[in-house]
Amino acid sequence: MSKRRKSQRPAETTPKREKVRDVFVPRPFEGLVDEPEWIALRELVPAASAPLRLAPALVEQFGDRPVTLATVLPMAAPAMTKPDGRVLIGLQRHIQSGDVSRDLAEALLCALRAEPGGPVSVPPLPGPGPRLQDVLLDGPLEISMHDGFDFWLDPGAADDPNVQASLERANAAVYPTVRMAAAKAAYWCQVPEKSHVRWVLPEGEDAALDALARIGAAGALPLGDDTRFAGMFRAHGRLVPVWDLPEQTPAAEWEEPVAQFGKRYIEALTETGPLDAAGRRARQGLLGRQLTLR
Numbered sequence: 643m644s645k646r647r648k649s650q651r652p653a654e655t656t657p658k659r660e661k662v663r664d665v666f667v668p669r670p671f672e673g674l675v676d677e678p679e680w681i682a683l684r685e686l687v688p689a690a691s692a693p694l695r696l697a698p699a700l701v702e703q704f705g706d707r708p709v710t711l712a713t714v715l716p717m718a719a720p721a722m723t724k725p726d727g728r729v730l731i732g733l734q735r736h737i738q739s740g741d742v743s744r745d746l747a748e749a750l751l752c753a754l755r756a757e758p759g760g761p762v763s764v765p766p767l768p769g770p771g772p773r774l775q776d777v778l779l780d781g782p783l784e785i786s787m788h789d790g791f792d793f794w795l796d797p798g799a800a801d802d803p804n805v806q807a808s809l810e811r812a813n814a815a816v817y818p819t820v821r822m823a824a825a826k827a828a829y830w831c832q833v834p835e836k837s838h839v840r841w842v843l844p845e846g847e848d849a850a851l852d853a854l855a856r857i858g859a860a861g862a863l864p865l866g867d868d869t870r871f872a873g874m875f876r877a878h879g880r881l882v883p884v885w886d887l888p889e890q891t892p893a894a895e896w897e898e899p900v901a902q903f904g905k906r907y908i909e910a911l912t913e914t915g916p917l918d919a920a921g922r923r924a925r926q927g928l929l930g931r932q933l934t935l936r
Contacts, residue, residue, distance in 0.1 A: 667742070670774075675781055681882075686819075690787050694778055696778065697778055707729055708729070709729045710728065710730045711730075714791075718732065720732055720764040721762045723758050726758065729750065739768065742878070748771060748772075790812070826844070837889050838887060839900060845880075853907055857903075857910050858921075859924040862903075865885050865903055
């Protein structure tokens with residue numbers, strides 16, 4: 643076919659699919675009252691849940707449906723519904739965009755629109771739209787810690803041998819985790835051969851890092867004898883320091899050391915002047931001890 647005849651071919655009539663552009667939001671939970679706890683439940687805690695309340699506009703549209711936030715749902719699903727209308731959304735999932743808040747809001751909306759008890763289809767890239775801060779009535783999270791994932795199931799569901807076997811496999815991956823009373827968003831956990839305390843600090847990264855540097859320059863970063871400040875990692879715009887602890891010492895024994903460290907941390911935050919030479923060295927040392935594993 644000649645170039646001239648090619649140019650005379652009718653234009654394609656099939657519309658092009660609009661490409662959904664992803665957007666990275668470094669602090670997806672910013673503005674929520676319990677931002678550090680949202681981060682902790684997403685990054686640190688294997689099995690926990692908390693009730694959520696819908697914003698008034700959604701209550702008017704869908705009714706006052708019970709909604710539960712779960713650290714993870716079966717098969718890491720983004721959301722599920724129960725036949726009685728209850729909705730569960732999962733924080734930890736396989737596919738997400740660059741804005742976790744937008745993902746969770748879209749999962750919630752998809753579940754509210756779905757038939758109760760039926761499957762919930764959630765797009766991997768939701769595009770622009772409402773975020774958690776728009777769809778929830780914000781407030782402190784009432785967190786329930788679980789030893790396993792039995793909270794997924796309705797009464798009698800575990801009588802099914804297949805369901806029971808699946809639940810046992812999921813529960814086998816759960817490591818013991820305790821929410822500390824001494825500080826918000828601080829959690830003790832026990833993994834093979836050691837235990838940790840991990841704490842999502844509520845302050846901005848620079849302020850938190852300077853405070854930790856001041857504590858480090860004073861030699862006061864450990865929680866006590868036989869403990870080690872292992873380092874820290876960043877999670878959703880906040881710092882998460884990690885301490886290595888003796889494996890067999892129970893979580894309750896670390897409440898007082900965490901409380902005492904909290905006092906040192908608050909005192910260090912009140913010092914707003916430039917770091918001295920020792921503080922600057924400590925700060926550089928902390929930057930070199932950033933962890934990549936959660």
